[in-house]
Amino acid sequence: MATFSDIGLAAGINIITALIFLIAFAILRLQPINDRVYFPKWYLKGLRSSPTHSGAFVTKFVNMDWRSYIRFLNWVPDALKMPEPELIDHAGLDSAVYLRIYLLGLKIFVPVALLAWAILVPVNWTNNTLAASKATDRLQYSDIDKLSISNIAHGSPRFWTHIVMAYAFTFWTCYTLRKEYATVAAMRLHFLASERRRPDQFSVLVRNVPPDNDETVTESVEHFFLVNHPDTYLTHQVVINANKLAKLVKEKKSKQNWLDYYQIKYSRNQSTRPVAKTGFLGLCGEKVDAIDYQTAEIERLSKEIAEERERVKTDPKCIMPAAFVSFKTRWGAAVCAQTQQSRNPTLWLTEWASEPRDVYWDNLAIPYVSLSIRRLIIAVAFFFLTFFFIIPVTIVQSFANVEGIERRAPFLRPIIEVSFIKSLIQGVLPGIALKIFLIVLPSILMMMSKVEGYLSISSLERRSAMRYYIFNFINVFLVSVVAGTALEQLDSFLKMSANQIPEIIGVAIPMKATFFITYVMVDGWAGVAGEILRIKPLVIFHLKNFFLVKTEKDREAAMDPGSIGFNTGEPQIQLYFLLGLVYAVVTPIFLPFILVFFALAYVVFRHQIINVYNQEYESAAAFWPSVHGRIISALIFSQLVLMGLMSTKGNARFTPILIVLPVLTIFFHRFCKGRYEPAFVRYPLQEAMMKDTLERAREPNLNLKGYLQDAYVHPVFKNDDDDDYEDDFNGKSDDNVLVPTKRQSRRNTPAPSKMSGASSPSLPDVVPEEL
Numbered sequence: 001m002a003t004f005s006d007i008g009l010a011a012g013i014n015i016i017t018a019l020i021f022l023i024a025f026a027i028l029r030l031q032p033i034n035d036r037v038y039f040p041k042w043y044l045k046g047l048r049s050s051p052t053h054s055g056a057f058v059t060k061f062v063n064m065d066w067r068s069y070i071r072f073l074n075w076v077p078d079a080l081k082m083p084e085p086e087l088i089d090h091a092g093l094d095s096a097v098y099l100r101i102y103l104l105g106l107k108i109f110v111p112v113a114l115l116a117w118a119i120l121v122p123v124n125w126t127n128n129t130l131a132a133s134k135a136t137d138r139l140q141y142s143d144i145d146k147l148s149i150s151n152i153a154h155g156s157p158r159f160w161t162h163i164v165m166a167y168a169f170t171f172w173t174c175y176t177l178r179k180e181y182a183t184v185a186a187m188r189l190h191f192l193a194s195e196r197r198r199p200d201q202f203s204v205l206v207r208n209v210p211p212d213n214d215e216t217v218t219e220s221v222e223h224f225f226l227v228n229h230p231d232t233y234l235t236h237q238v239v240i241n242a243n244k245l246a247k248l249v250k251e252k253k254s255k256q257n258w259l260d261y262y263q264i265k266y267s268r269n270q271s272t273r274p275v276a277k278t279g280f281l282g283l284c285g286e287k288v289d290a291i292d293y294q295t296a297e298i299e300r301l302s303k304e305i306a307e308e309r310e311r312v313k314t315d316p317k318c319i320m321p322a323a324f325v326s327f328k329t330r331w332g333a334a335v336c337a338q339t340q341q342s343r344n345p346t347l348w349l350t351e352w353a354s355e356p357r358d359v360y361w362d363n364l365a366i367p368y369v370s371l372s373i374r375r376l377i378i379a380v381a382f383f384f385l386t387f388f389f390i391i392p393v394t395i396v397q398s399f400a401n402v403e404g405i406e407r408r409a410p411f412l413r414p415i416i417e418v419s420f421i422k423s424l425i426q427g428v429l430p431g432i433a434l435k436i437f438l439i440v441l442p443s444i445l446m447m448m449s450k451v452e453g454y455l456s457i458s459s460l461e462r463r464s465a466m467r468y469y470i471f472n473f474i475n476v477f478l479v480s481v482v483a484g485t486a487l488e489q490l491d492s493f494l495k496m497s498a499n500q501i502p503e504i505i506g507v508a509i510p511m512k513a514t515f516f517i518t519y520v521m522v523d524g525w526a527g528v529a530g531e532i533l534r535i536k537p538l539v540i541f542h543l544k545n546f547f548l549v550k551t552e553k554d555r556e557a558a559m560d561p562g563s564i565g566f567n568t569g570e571p572q573i574q575l576y577f578l579l580g581l582v583y584a585v586v587t588p589i590f591l592p593f594i595l596v597f598f599a600l601a602y603v604v605f606r607h608q609i610i611n612v613y614n615q616e617y618e619s620a621a622a623f624w625p626s627v628h629g630r631i632i633s634a635l636i637f638s639q640l641v642l643m644g645l646m647s648t649k650g651n652a653r654f655t656p657i658l659i660v661l662p663v664l665t666i667f668f669h670r671f672c673k674g675r676y677e678p679a680f681v682r683y684p685l686q687e688a689m690m691k692d693t694l695e696r697a698r699e700p701n702l703n704l705k706g707y708l709q710d711a712y713v714h715p716v717f718k719n720d721d722d723d724d725y726e727d728d729f730n731g732k733s734d735d736n737v738l739v740p741t742k743r744q745s746r747r748n749t750p751a752p753s754k755m756s757g758a759s760s761p762s763l764p765d766v767v768p769e770e771l
Contacts, residue, residue, distance in 0.1 A: 149645060208369075242714045252301040465566055517590060520576065525600065564613055
């Protein structure tokens, strides 16, 4: 069980590691050869030029200005200087609001930590319950546990202090959350009102278009929206299943990179032609001339790409029953996206279209009817993933218990009992081991979200983040607490009756704070400092720069700015909110450690957002309701934990007092959901009309159709020179002519239909005068 010395050693190791990372970053960022690694965002914006293009040969690689090394920590104030409005303009609202999550952690936990250390820590420390328990050999503990609620005697009136503090912490947290929710909602509405024109403001995605024997999908979409949205419909783009074509294009690009590598290699040493193996990953198979082989592969793929491109354009099976529909005004798009289009609620389903760079094109080809089955399968798979991960987490907890290791491997006792080794095992090893086990988890969860069929990168990341949070809650928190408590108190469990075990668990749960302290130091201190060093992008950039780069364009493509990574970063933050809220009343010593995390992470990620990350999409902070909801769930769970602890400490009479807290918190959440969440799920028609009116006044001759015509063309067709693509897949409209359609409908289509031939038999072909 970790002691003060163990925590001190762990803190020392992690602080030194973090300082090494930060100092290494501060020096590496000054070197001209690394400029594209640590400032890629400015290169992508065209506001920075490479320092390696001028000066002496040595100065192209090494910064020889000694004065810059004196100011090597200037990146910290520089990261904090940029005001928030400028940051939003520079990096987008998503990035700015993401940083506010760290600020929210500081706003909540700084006052909570001050109050807890001023009141709860003295109340806990001045009792002697744990010492008495050790005298009767009923409980294992360390001096650090004397600062927790476990050190309060059974039925003690001192618990009133914890009750009052629980109410104070709850009210403060709710007040801060409401204020932040209101601020972010206002920022979102202002951002949407002031944002420059984007295709998604005028577009919706319609899915589950019903089949029609008389019309193609593009004709059905055109007909439906011209009939039901005659004044606002502009054009549409049907969804194409071009996944196979996209894979071929990606494979060709990979082959081209290998060809470039071998050609550069040969140009440096023309005495020997490079060779490669044709088998799996180039590790086996026949040896061939690498340049000739890659050239032949590229020619083969080019032929296949041309054939597949032609097949996609001519095969009706490649056209999915879905389309991106664009409107003349934002108001028209808002009406369509937020209303039911058909009598049958399962047909003509509309939702706001994601911005083009946010669309996950692979999933657009998934039939709508299969989504429910896919999500059921993934839900079952996630359950088993969470269940089977209990095993490695339990193994990690066994590392945190030195006594358990000595029982299972007595031959290691002489080594383990060395003071430094013992502190290292209990203070550092558990956090590192758990971090290693969790490395592959985000990739697995993202793959699950893709299989479920979500249609945008932002929704994939939000879904993955939700599952990551659930996983952390169950495995990292609950299983760590239960398994760790069982392992540490195993001897006590075996010697007492069954009705005494809950009491021991109630005392022992607060003691697991020491494990989470080590985890926060490894993941939240050293891990965040390692993020700014960017070791992996640094190595990959220089490898590409040496082996693949031939032109300045190649060098720009070799940059990997990355993005925030909402699917991994936000669940990590939420775990710290959970731990902070749970242990604020139970074990206040935990709070300073997460304060260091929130402060360090805010500075580091602010620097990364300003100089490095190039966000893949802009959702206008659509993730905030999820952030708010998870903090609320953590707050309610912390209240339930306190109720459980009080019942095991002989204070069941406090239950009616404490049960008020989750009830009030739930009502508070419902209030926020009704008051602020609509700003994140709906677009007010008033705002849409105002923006449309201003745009018409400023740009009366705007060719909106030309702007939207190719906005949602599949990326593999973006550089397609064949004009037939537009004719095959884009909707055409002309508001001045009425043309009948083949479809047996009750109304004629009040606009031209490219493939229309016969008039509808239900109504005469009369053109109204007002048209």
